Amino acid sequence: MRPITIIIVNLILALAYLLTASVSAEEIEANGIIVLSKNIQNKINKEDVKMIFLGKKTMLDDGTKVIPIIPSDIDPLLLKSFNQRILKKSNPQVKAYWAKRIFTGKGKPPDSKNIDEILRLMESTTNIISFIPGNFFNEDKFRLVISF
Numbered sequence: 001m002r003p004i005t006i007i008i009v010n011l012i013l014a015l016a017y018l019l020t021a022s023v024s025a026e027e028i029e030a031n032g033i034i035v036l037s038k039n040i041q042n043k044i045n046k047e048d049v050k051m052i053f054l055g056k057k058t059m060l061d062d063g064t065k066v067i068p069i070i071p072s073d074i075d076p077l078l079l080k081s082f083n084q085r086i087l088k089k090s091n092p093q094v095k096a097y098w099a100k101r102i103f104t105g106k107g108k109p110p111d112s113k114n115i116d117e118i119l120r121l122m123e124s125t126t127n128i129i130s131f132i133p134g135n136f137f138n139e140d141k142f143r144l145v146i147s148f
Helices: 003-029 046-053 076-087 091-104 115-124
Strands: 032-037 067-071 111-113 128-133 142-147
Touching: 032 076, 032 115, 046 067, 046 076, 046 128, 046 142, 067 115, 076 091, 076 128, 111 115, 115 128
Parallel strands: 067 111, 067 128
Antiparallel strands: 032 128, 032 142
16 A cells, blocks of 8 residues: 555554444533432333333323423433433424424424522422433432433
């Protein structure tokens, strides 16, 4: 191989490595958890969470009504991570999904509240599900469902 070709290949590999490293750093910053009110003891999986936050499921298997709440003051990276990893949709796809559901009369998006209000509600209400940054988790007050 010619020396210039080797240099170009090495530059491309270095650039690919740097791009991969920056994505990993964003993913680390976007560490979130899905939590339930402590009193809910049902087993809930990722598909249940997806169905609840997309408005397709309002009750757990035992008939317990569950209310999803979206944090309004969440880091955009965490919201993006939730939408991609849990809902399997991009942010624009989530907006389009809810626009269509509202237009057709099939539902409305989950309520949105700030994280402090969500945490207070979860302590006093038995049927809330939400996602929060991992550093807000308190195992004495909430039940961890899924990390993402």
